[in-house]
Amino acid sequence: MEKVIEHQVLQAGKLMEAQLDSEIQRLDQLTNNEDDLEALRARRLAAIKSDNLKKQEWRANGHGVYTELADEREFFQATKKSNKIVCHFFRVTTPRCQIVDKHLEILAAQHLETRFIKINVERSPFLAERLHIVVLPTIAMVVDDKVGDYIVGFDDLGGTDNFSTAMMEWRLAHGKAIFYSGDLSMPPDMPKIAKSILGSGKSSKNLRSKKDESDGSESD
Structure with missing residues (x-):
C-alpha cells in the first residue's frame, strides 16, 4: 500500500511539473509575441516618420x-x-x-x-x-x-x-x-x-x- 501511495504521489508530482512547464512555455511565448508586436510598432512608426519627412521634402521642392x-x-x-x-x-x-x-x-x-x-x-x-x-x-x-x-x-x-x-x-x-x-x-x-x-x-x-x-x- 505504501508503494502504491508513493507511486501516485510521484505521478502527481510529474503531472504538476509538466503543467508548470507548459505554463512557463506559454508565458514565454506571450512575452515573445509582445516583444515582436512592440518591434513591429516601432518599425511602423519609423516608416511613417520617414514617409512624412520625405513628403515634406517633396513639397519643399515644389x-x-x-x-x-x-x-x-x-x-x-x-x-x-x-x-x-x-x-x-x-x-x-x-x-x-x-x-x-x-x-x-x-x-x-x-x-x-x-x-x-x-x-x-x-x-x-x-x-x-x-x-x-x-x-x-x-x-x-x-x-x-x-x-x-x-x-x-x-x-x-x-x-x-x-x-x-x-x-x-x-x-x-x-x-x-x-x-x-x-x-x-x-x-x-x-x-x-x-x-x-x-x-x-x-x-x-x-x-x-x-x-x-x-x-x-x-x-x-
Missing part, C-alpha cells in the same frame, strides 16, 4: 502642384532636387497644350513623388533645341537626371483630344515617371495602342552629357 518655370536655369535646378520630373513643353498659342495642362494639374496633386512642371519653348530656346523639342505639346519624363521618355503630341494617348487623365497617368507610368499600381499591360482608353507604346524602345539621354543623341521626335 511637388504636389503643377507649376510653370521661367527658364532653362530653373529647369536644371529642378532636376538637381527631384528624382522624377514630368515637364510639359508648351506654347501659349497651341490649344492642345491647354488640354495637357488640365490633366497634369490633376496628376500633380495625386503623385507627390514626382514634380510636374511646364516650360514655354519660346522662352527656353536653348533647352528646346538641346532636347530636340519639335512637336507641341511634348512631355519629357526626367528620371534621375536623364530624359528617359517623351509623349509627343497625342498619338500615345489614343490619338484623340478626349483622352482621360487615367490614360495620361498610364502613359507616364510607362516612362517610370510616377509610381503606379494599375495594370501597365492595358491602357485605360485604347487597348490597341499598348503594343506600339511598349515596343517603342526610346533611349535615355543624360541631361549633363556633352554629346546629344537624337530622341526620335516626329514633326507635324
Whole structure:
C-alpha cells in the first residue's frame, strides 16, 4: 500500500511539473509575441516618420502642384532636387497644350513623388533645341537626371483630344515617371495602342552629357 501511495504521489508530482512547464512555455511565448508586436510598432512608426519627412521634402521642392518655370536655369535646378520630373513643353498659342495642362494639374496633386512642371519653348530656346523639342505639346519624363521618355503630341494617348487623365497617368507610368499600381499591360482608353507604346524602345539621354543623341521626335 505504501508503494502504491508513493507511486501516485510521484505521478502527481510529474503531472504538476509538466503543467508548470507548459505554463512557463506559454508565458514565454506571450512575452515573445509582445516583444515582436512592440518591434513591429516601432518599425511602423519609423516608416511613417520617414514617409512624412520625405513628403515634406517633396513639397519643399515644389511637388504636389503643377507649376510653370521661367527658364532653362530653373529647369536644371529642378532636376538637381527631384528624382522624377514630368515637364510639359508648351506654347501659349497651341490649344492642345491647354488640354495637357488640365490633366497634369490633376496628376500633380495625386503623385507627390514626382514634380510636374511646364516650360514655354519660346522662352527656353536653348533647352528646346538641346532636347530636340519639335512637336507641341511634348512631355519629357526626367528620371534621375536623364530624359528617359517623351509623349509627343497625342498619338500615345489614343490619338484623340478626349483622352482621360487615367490614360495620361498610364502613359507616364510607362516612362517610370510616377509610381503606379494599375495594370501597365492595358491602357485605360485604347487597348490597341499598348503594343506600339511598349515596343517603342526610346533611349535615355543624360541631361549633363556633352554629346546629344537624337530622341526620335516626329514633326507635324
